[in-house]
Amino acid sequence: MRRLLAIALLALLAACSRGPDQASLEADLRQRLEQAFATDSLSLATLQRRGSASDVNAPDGEKRVLIYFDAELRVERDQDFGSWDSPGVASLISALGAGPRGLSGIESGGNQRGDLLRAHGSLIYREQDGAWLAVVPQGFTAPRAPQPSNASSTRESLVLAIGTALNLSPGGTGSTERQIISDELERSLNNIQGRLSRLQHGYPMAGGPQSGQYASFARAMSAGLLEQGMKVQPLTTEGGLDNLRLLRSGEVLLALSQSDAAHFAVSGAGPFEDAGPDRDLRALASLYPEPVHVLVRADSTLRSIADLRGKRISIGLPGSASQHTALAILAAHGLQPGDFAELRRLDLQQALGALRERQLDGLIQVIGSPADNIRAASEAFALRLLPLDGDAISRLQQERPGSFAYQLPRGSYPGQTEPLATLAVSSLLLANQQLTGREVELLVGQLFSLKEQWLQHGSIQGTQLSADNALRGLGVPLHEGAEKALQKLKPPRP
Structure with a gap:
């Protein structure tokens, strides 16, 4: 022994x-x-x-x-x-x-x-x-999604609310007055029913691809809010553009998307030209910046976006807001899809794998930094970020409301010793008029009360939420409930 x-x-x-x-x-x-x-x-x-x-x-x-x-x-x-x-x-x-x-x-x-x-x-x-x-x-692995709990019936609460509302109707009023009471009562009961149902069953939220950053943030948000008694159910989707369409169709109540894509949705432009303006779309808050990442191998001879001409690149998944922005980035640098030897539409993990195996020369991804997949790939081979041209950044800011010039801080990735000039958009939490002002006010207030919970639940990006940046790069109207919540979060002036 x-x-x-x-x-x-x-x-x-x-x-x-x-x-x-x-x-x-x-x-x-x-x-x-x-x-x-x-x-x-x-x-x-x-x-x-x-x-x-x-x-x-x-x-x-x-x-x-x-x-x-x-x-x-x-x-x-x-x-x-x-x-x-x-x-x-x-x-x-x-x-x-x-x-x-x-x-x-x-x-x-x-x-x-x-x-x-x-x-x-x-x-x-x-x-x-x-x-x-x-x-x-060393990298790290994102946490698993929490399992939603079983929902209970709202029937008894709804019946009680209806009885209370009916008792408010005064007697002896005329037909016009009764019609007003009837209309308002019906609207109020619909709101009551919707809020009670959402309280019990949760708020379905369009996140993103299972391995993507939106999904990771959505899981952390769901776990943090669940500790405060609010249920948000993250759903796997194709990405930011898909999320905006799901929100418009009423299939979800909350959605994550890029600020530039949200602006196109509310104005009926770009990828939403056929659908027309989504006039009900509302922002609840700007969450964190999503810089444009243009990545090549560190041993590559490529030094600028213009050097990508004739090369093999990936621009992100179809249906993602990132891909739409990537095409705009290339156009601002005088590049069109036909200017490349190969233009692939891969998710970030696939594109990094192809870059490692030298099957790609570069990739473009709009994502919060540091992206988990990029950090993990840096363990296997050295990567380098390409800066965007200054004139192209200025042009893109004018063409794409919701975007802004951004300096990616040094040290965001291994080997990045200097700040990098690029473009960024805001990651937005979005809803529409299905949610009442009071619901949104409570949701936004609880969201910004999550502090150390973001790191506990595996989200780096969550630590960047602040009332000071909540209106940055919105590109769409702010929900009235969010406006009230954010006003309460601002520190009093001295």
Whole structure:
């Protein structure tokens, strides 16, 4: 028995000793933090190595090891890690190789000097000439969708509400007055029935493809609101354009989509020209920025969008708002679909796989950063982002209301040492007039009360929700209920 214990102990010690020593691990982690943040923003307070494991995704013939650690970071100056325009949670998670659940201490509205952030992170190292070299942070897996609970009948509550409403009808009134009472009573009862049904059965929400970021955000939103007694049921869809059509047809009550696509829907332009304007479409809030990502291999000779001419690229799935924006990006740079050797319509995971296998030269995707799939792909091969041309960005802002110039903060992805000039749209939460003002007011209020829950439920993008950015890049009218909720969330003026 003692011999077996001794062997097990030696094996454990050998596993923990693989990879770099403590000093190298600390130096590499500090270097990554300095690449993403100003040198006086964060400091490494403590670092404890927690073990190692072989990297099963290592390229053939390459020896790699994952190093797991716990770290405490001290905030050295006031900073809002949920900001849209400066390095924040996205850059922090990429630098640390942490999943959203592995990071704590982020404060909604900003952290103050002296705050401590805690992270369970990981770095990947490869062995080269007897030395260990840091590669990229380890990725993470998005959480599974929560299972909806069984709904109960609303019959008794509805009968009680009808009885109460009928007792309000005064006697001795004329026909005109009675018609007004009848009309208003019918409208009110419809609202009561709808609200009671939605309270019990939940709000169906059009998310996106199962492996996409909209679906991931929708799952986190659903889990967070469920803890507050509100049921939102995320549905798998084809993407932002499909979501807008489902909302218009009444098949869902909530939807996620890009701000530029929502503007086309409300104005009856672009992909919605045949359907005409959706005059009932309303925004509940702008959630987080979705920058345009134009990705190539790091060893590629391509340096600009114009260099993509004659190459093989992917522009995203049919039915997605991302694909529609990608085509506009190309057009603004003087490129049309016929200018490419191959134009494929793949989802992000498929496109990254094809890029890795050199079956593609580039891809375009509109998605919040850091995108999980892009981070995970960076573990297998080095990627590089292409900037958009300044004149093209200006032209696109004029042509596509809801879009805006954006600097992707440095450190958003491994190896990105400088901010990147690109275009962004807002991810919008949308509804229509089926929801009452009071329902929307409650929903938006609860949505913006979710703070640390976003990371707990696996969403980096959720940490970027703030009342200050809730109206940014809307492109469509704001729901009256959302307007009331957001007014309450604004801090009082001094």
